[in-house]
Amino acid sequence: MTNPSTGSGQAADGATHDTADGENLAAKRYATAAFELAQENDDTDAWLNAVRQIAEFMGDAEVRRVLENTRVSQDPKQRLIEAALSDLPALPLNLARLLVRKNRTALAVDIAEQFGQLLEQQRGVSRARATTAVPLGDAEREALSRRLAQQTGGEVVLETAVDPELLGGVVVQIGDRLIDASTRAKLRALRDNLTRAF
Numbered sequence: 001m002t003n004p005s006t007g008s009g010q011a012a013d014g015a016t017h018d019t020a021d022g023e024n025l026a027a028k029r030y031a032t033a034a035f036e037l038a039q040e041n042d043d044t045d046a047w048l049n050a051v052r053q054i055a056e057f058m059g060d061a062e063v064r065r066v067l068e069n070t071r072v073s074q075d076p077k078q079r080l081i082e083a084a085l086s087d088l089p090a091l092p093l094n095l096a097r098l099l100v101r102k103n104r105t106a107l108a109v110d111i112a113e114q115f116g117q118l119l120e121q122q123r124g125v126s127r128a129r130a131t132t133a134v135p136l137g138d139a140e141r142e143a144l145s146r147r148l149a150q151q152t153g154g155e156v157v158l159e160t161a162v163d164p165e166l167l168g169g170v171v172v173q174i175g176d177r178l179i180d181a182s183t184r185a186k187l188r189a190l191r192d193n194l195t196r197a198f
Contacts, residue, residue: 023106023107023110024110026104026107027107027110027111027113027114028114030095030099030104030107030111030114031051031110031111031112031114031115031118032114032118034047034051034092034095034111034115035047035115035118035119037091039122041091043089044119044122046089046092047089047091047092047115048115048116048119050088050089050092050093050095051092051095051108051111051112051115052112052116053085053088054085054088054092054095054096054099054108054111054112055108055109055111055112055113057084057085057108058096058099058105058106058108058109059108059109063080063084064105064106066080067080067100067105068103068105068106070103074100074101077100078097078100078101081093081096081097081100095111096108099111120157123155124153124154124155125154125155125156125157126148126152126154126155126156126157126174126175127156127157127159127174127175128148128156128157128158128159128172128173128174129158129159129160129161129172129173130144130158130159130160130161130170130171130172131160131161131162131163131166131170131171131172131173131182132160132161132162132163132166132169132170132171133162133163133164133165133166133167133168133169133182133183134162134164135160135162136160141158141160144158144170144172145158148172148174152174156174166182166183167182167183168182168183169181169182169183170182
């Protein structure tokens with residue numbers, strides 16, 4: 001239903017966010033179930049390759065138009081899956097079939113991402129996002145990666161972003177942990193200290 005105040009399909013109470021959260025939870029459930037099966041069969045790497053292949057196929061724009069079209073019946077959709085993904089192992093192929101049957105093929109990309117994150121967690125790999133005022137050079141990036149690896153005690157996959165408002169320094173997000181060593185944060189702390197001093 002269109003929200004008259006916005007002219008869009010988004011509800012005034014932000015229902016679209018609830019939908020997005022629900023999709024994320026659903027993708028995590030599928031990924032977790034697949035990961036548990038992969039662990040039981042000791043073939044997590046094969047599963048990772050398979051879910052990425054499924055995601056690449058189901059994420060293709062033309063394929064999505066077919067798989068997400070409610071006017072197309074299940075049989076041709078399943079035949080499409082069988083033809084395109086026939087080289088997959090039996091269990092990952094069953095996942096692809098299930099996504100089609102449940103009309104959840106739009107989750108495939110998120111499932112692959114979630115599966116990869118579960119595998120990284122199992123192997124002690126952390127994902128970090130470093131935001132700086134200016135782009136990091138290769139040497140700076142390597143030095144930061146090494147420092148974060150020392151702090152976490154494991155491998156760190158580092159992503160970078162630029163925010164000129166930081167002025168200088170770096171803000172690092174690792175999971176739920178935030179390390180704010182930015183110039184802006186230091187100036188804020190100094191200002192607070194000066195305020196309290198008087």
